[in-house]
Structures are given as C-alpha cells and as structure tokens.
Amino acid sequence: MKILVIGSGGREHALVWKLAQSPRVQKIFCVPGNPGIGEMAECVALDSNDSEALCSFARQQGIDLTVVGPEGPLSGGIVDLFTAHGLRIFGPGRQAAEIESSKAFAKDLMAKYQIPTAGYAVFQTVADAKEYIRQKGAPLVVKADGLAAGKGVIVAMTVNEALMAVDAMLTEQAFGAAGSRVVIEEFMQGEEASILTFTDGATVKTMVAAQDHKRVYDGDQGPNTGGMGAYAPAPVVTPELMTRIQQEILQPVVDAMRREGRTYKGCLYLGVMLTDAGPKVVEFNARFGDPETQVVLPLLASDLLPVMEACIDGTLAETEIKWRDQAAVCVVMAAGGYPGTYRKGDPITGLETAAGSGAMVFHAGTALKEGKVTTAGGRVLGMTAVGDGIRQALSKAYQALENISFPGAYFRRDIGHRAINGKN
The missing domain is CATH 3.30.1490.20 (ATP-grasp fold, A domain)
Incomplete structure (x- = not known):
C-alpha cells in the first residue's frame, strides 16, 4: 500500500515511524515532512493546508490511505474532499472536526447531552x-x-x-x-490527563492514557507551551477510572455527534480533568495529540494500519488492539527562548549517536540546510524511550539527550515527576 501522511512535526514523525512497520505498507509520502521523516518516507514540498493540491497528488500517486496529522486541514474539510473523490482518508469530516475548531460548539454539545465539563x-x-x-x-x-x-x-x-x-x-x-x-x-481543580481514542463513529476504543507537561520550565513553572514532554501510561488513570471516562464521556460524545449528523471517525483526543466530583472534559481535539502520540504509539503492539482502516470502514468493534505492558517517555528539546522568540537555522549535532542509543529521535522543528540538519521551530526534537517502567524509560531518554546539542538547547529535567513521586 501507498500511504500519505500530512504534517511536519513530531506527531507526524511518530505516525510515519509506526505505519512504516506494517508489512502491508510499501511506500510512505509525507507533506511537507521534515528531515527525520525523510529517512523513512518521501517528503513532498506541498502546502499541508492546500487540500485541492493534496487531493490531486493522492490521485496521481494512487495513494491507498491518507492520514491527517494537524487540525488545520481537518477543520478545512480535507476529509470531505478526499471522500468525494473516492480516496480513503483517516480523520473526521469538517462538521465533525468542529468539536475542536469551535470551543463554543463543543461546550453546547456537552451541555445538550449532559457530558460532564466546566x-x-x-x-x-x-x-x-x-x-x-x-x-x-x-x-x-x-x-x-x-x-x-x-x-x-x-x-x-x-x-x-x-x-x-x-x-x-x-x-x-x-x-x-x-x-x-x-x-x-x-476553573477546575485536579490532575489533567490525555486520552487518545480510536472511533469509527459508533465504537470507541481508548489508547493508553498519557500525561503531558505544558509549562516550559521545571516544576511546572513559566508560560504554557505546546508540550515539553509526555509519558504513558499515566498512573492517575486507573483501569476503573478509564472505564468511567469511556462510559460517561467518550461513548456519549461519539453517540451525540452521530445523532447530530456529524458522525466522528478517526482519532478523538480528550483532555480530561480528574476532579473530586469525577472526570470532566477540558477539551476535545479532532486528531492525535502532540507530544502524546510520541509515547502512545510506541506502546501499541498491534499494526496501526488495520486499526485505521477499521475506523474508516465501521468495523472497529471486531478489531483487536493490543498494547505493550511497558512505559514510554518523550522529552522535548526546545530552542532557547521558546515559547517566545527563538532562533532558527542552528546546526544540530549528535543525532546519529542518540539514535543508536536505543531511544527514538522524533523530529518536530527541523530543516535541512546545506545537507545538515538545523533547528527550524520552537520544539525541535522529541526524545522518546520505552522501558519496563517510567523510571527506566526516563533514564534512557535523558541519556540519549546528552548526545545532542545546538546553541540555546533547552529541555525540562523533571518529565514524569508526577508518576515518579506518586503525586497523582
């Protein structure tokens, strides 16, 4: 099969990495991709928000499945366009993606169907x-x-x-x-967790619960970012709590979307606050989370491709999904100054050494300049490692990070502190 992945960040690198492991995948294209993705897929210099150009490319190349990473193309209706041209694509249509693109719509939907939220x-x-x-x-x-x-x-x-x-x-x-x-x-008090979910519009199957670190500095200090790291599974989400979240939030919202004529297929991301009154919705996203995807997919023992196909075909109920009984950690290496003003174009050294250490280096904001990998974003790299527990995974990730350097490089040194200290 030929696969097209849309996006250029660490989430898309993780998706390409996982899809490339499927024995049925022959070739992967990525628009626009990044240097890390370019090692396992062909990067194509198209605008990821130009749905018409992407549709033409997919038709010309005979793409069998397209996977959309970022929210922009989804809210713009890329799934509707591809579907109208008979192309298979993983993700929600424009009306379904409004659960992320309009917070007012999402809140009104939850109020109408009595789904717990603030x-x-x-x-x-x-x-x-x-x-x-x-x-x-x-x-x-x-x-x-x-x-x-x-x-x-x-x-x-x-x-x-x-x-x-x-x-x-x-x-x-x-x-x-x-x-x-x-x-x-x-304002809601409690621990926040991220639950990524596969759904075909009727059946809901949760992935391993994760927690990310939004604040830029150690000790959860400083301004919010897109995420400075993540780990999974999150100990705070017990099996009993996951069952409750599925029964009280995830299944009801997927059913509600279907009743509203907005059948939701793809990955539904739930940001959930674990309050004293029970789990409550913080937000929904209409796609895989970043950096949560970088820790959830390495724990997926099953082939990702047939799961995505089942979401499209409405056969998720009959699809078995297996998870590894391990833990994964992702530590984000950011450019100095992020999330404010930061430099670009600085050379990155040590990538090969880090990749050979047993960790996975997911490129998030990189570019090629005169044949060398350079910084090109605020969040530059995500160092992901898998271990038999959070501590082991953290040790591997941080050891690998010590091999990489670029001017002004910064990363938090307390990723996973809640899990380690038992504070959740």
Whole structure:
C-alpha cells in the first residue's frame, strides 16, 4: 500500500515511524515532512493546508490511505474532499472536526447531552464578557473559540487577568478570527490527563492514557507551551477510572455527534480533568495529540494500519488492539527562548549517536540546510524511550539527550515527576 501522511512535526514523525512497520505498507509520502521523516518516507514540498493540491497528488500517486496529522486541514474539510473523490482518508469530516475548531460548539454539545465539563458562557462583546467576569470572580479560564495553535487559552487567577484576556481576544484580536468569540469557563481543580481514542463513529476504543507537561520550565513553572514532554501510561488513570471516562464521556460524545449528523471517525483526543466530583472534559481535539502520540504509539503492539482502516470502514468493534505492558517517555528539546522568540537555522549535532542509543529521535522543528540538519521551530526534537517502567524509560531518554546539542538547547529535567513521586 501507498500511504500519505500530512504534517511536519513530531506527531507526524511518530505516525510515519509506526505505519512504516506494517508489512502491508510499501511506500510512505509525507507533506511537507521534515528531515527525520525523510529517512523513512518521501517528503513532498506541498502546502499541508492546500487540500485541492493534496487531493490531486493522492490521485496521481494512487495513494491507498491518507492520514491527517494537524487540525488545520481537518477543520478545512480535507476529509470531505478526499471522500468525494473516492480516496480513503483517516480523520473526521469538517462538521465533525468542529468539536475542536469551535470551543463554543463543543461546550453546547456537552451541555445538550449532559457530558460532564466546566460551567461556561460564550460572548462576542467585550462589555458582556467583562460583566460576567465581575459577577463570577476569579479564577476563570478564558478561551478563544476557534483554532489558535494551542495558544488561545488563558488561565486567569485574578479578575484583572480575565479582563485583560478578553481585551486581548475581542479588542486587540490577538488570535485573529479565532478570538472573535470567547468562551469563559469555571476553573477546575485536579490532575489533567490525555486520552487518545480510536472511533469509527459508533465504537470507541481508548489508547493508553498519557500525561503531558505544558509549562516550559521545571516544576511546572513559566508560560504554557505546546508540550515539553509526555509519558504513558499515566498512573492517575486507573483501569476503573478509564472505564468511567469511556462510559460517561467518550461513548456519549461519539453517540451525540452521530445523532447530530456529524458522525466522528478517526482519532478523538480528550483532555480530561480528574476532579473530586469525577472526570470532566477540558477539551476535545479532532486528531492525535502532540507530544502524546510520541509515547502512545510506541506502546501499541498491534499494526496501526488495520486499526485505521477499521475506523474508516465501521468495523472497529471486531478489531483487536493490543498494547505493550511497558512505559514510554518523550522529552522535548526546545530552542532557547521558546515559547517566545527563538532562533532558527542552528546546526544540530549528535543525532546519529542518540539514535543508536536505543531511544527514538522524533523530529518536530527541523530543516535541512546545506545537507545538515538545523533547528527550524520552537520544539525541535522529541526524545522518546520505552522501558519496563517510567523510571527506566526516563533514564534512557535523558541519556540519549546528552548526545545532542545546538546553541540555546533547552529541555525540562523533571518529565514524569508526577508518576515518579506518586503525586497523582
């Protein structure tokens, strides 16, 4: 089979890495890919958001299955376009992807079907939003309604911070059209976990629970990022709790989407807060998470390809999915200054040595410059290792990281601290 993977980050590198292990896969293309992906797939210089060009490419190359990594093409309707041309593609259609592209839609859906989540209100005018904030008091969470590359969420611990967040989104348009509406939510206390789920629109099968580290510095300090590392399985999500999450959240939301005429097929990502009152939805994403994918897929013992096909064909209920009884850790190596301003174009050394250490080096923000791999993003690399437990996996990942260097390189040295210290 010929496979096309869309995207250029660590998530897509992990997807290509896993799909390449399938005995049925003959060739993988990736648009636009990165140097790491280029070692196991043919990278194609097309715009990942140009669905028409991607569709033409898939038809010309006789692509048997397309896998979409990022949210942009999904919210733009790439699945609908490919399906209309008779092309098989893994991911939700545009209407189903709205569960991520509109936080207001997702909250209204959960309210309608009584799926547990934080209390909320939606606003388009500054005056109304500020009046609500003053009435409610802090802490509150202010979210841009649309897609904001993971940066459209502000946890306001004071009323003034919440008011400033509203100004930034509605008046200053800090997130462009994504912030033309804001969702203001109650602040939830508890541990947060990530549950990635396979679904064919009816059946739901959860992957291994993961936890990521959003803050840039050790001790969960500093600004939020796209994720500085992750580990799986997350001890906080016990088998009993996973069953409850599936019964109270995941199955009901997939059923709700189907009833609304928005049948959801693909990977559904659940960010869940484990509160004293039980699990509650933080957010849904319409695709694989990043960096969670880099720790979940290495624990998947089954071939990924037939699972994806079952999601498309509606046969997931008959598909067995096996997981390794091990642990995986991903430590992100970032450019100095991230998530603020950072340098690009610096040469990266030690990649071959690290790859030979038994860890997996997933490229997230890299490029080729005069034949050498250089930095090209804020999150540059994800060092992933598998072990018999979290401690062993962490040791392997950190040992491998010591081999890699580039100017200003930074990574957290406390990834997995909750699992290690038993604080979850």
